Amino acid sequence: MKPARERILDAAHDLWRTVGLARTTTKEIARAAECSEAALYKYYASKEELFAAVLRERLPTLGPLIDRLAADPGADGRSVERNLTEIASQAALFYAESFPIAASLYAETRLKARHYQAMRDMGTGPHTPIEALDAYLRVERDAGRISPGADTFAAASLLLGACAQRAFAYDATVGKEPPQDVDTFAAALARTLLTGIA
Template identity: 35%
Template structure:
């Protein structure tokens, strides 16, 4: 049977995603990732160089998937926040992965910095404002979209209320809040 390096690499990325979500970078174990893949432990080092580089590859891959699922709309940050909210609530592990990254490696990577700067510039261009105003509005949208997922279920649903109905109401509130806050930060998008 022919060896498929692309398939092995994809299995390692997927197995590492689960491991990093559950244990973070420091707690993740290469042995468990290899076993879950299933792949030879040495393949991790051959493809990625180190556990840290594997973490970076996993984060980049997941953010790329997110970007494909949720197109960026610089002229409609409220709609973007709503779509992000949906993606985050459908895959809360992505938020867990980024929280581990923030805890264990708080400095932004070049990829993160470039991604945020490009989006902030797109917002600034769409609204005819400076980069700082674009970044402020972008951070409002990103923060609001994550709030539901980052709040423990026991807090966000303290009673016997229907979680699905509350999720719908929360999404509507996220969109409305981002719309109101960005209207204060930005002039209307140029047509």
């Protein structure tokens, strides 16, 4: 049997994908993980902390990728287009998996406000990928690999906004498939964005 911490992450991820974040209690997560609610709170101080752990450990990673590229954007001869394509691909996958989990928050405004405040208190939230991508694009601008007049925050918002919108518009539960696979979408998005900032 897996360690309790791993079972809790798995149970939370599975329940949130099927039932939704807002409708799932920590008691239900503990039951699905075959542990006590007290054991759950031993590892995670709150439902929001558990949510952040699920995003980090069970969904496609976005933050570490952007941080790695910002540290050395041209490593191995990588172009800006290649970097943006990889970021867009990961972002599209991340939002496709996180959107169904978090969507139920938007139905309950008080819960959403409490959840977002807890995420801010932990130093995370939906704004962090935009800020990280903005920082990466500033590194590229400073290196002369994109236009010196490029609005890096707007570019970051456009790229990640497109990836989030794809997840919203083509949520798997709706049954409508996107017109492009993730790789084709990511490459086209990177090329289009670079037309404005190259």
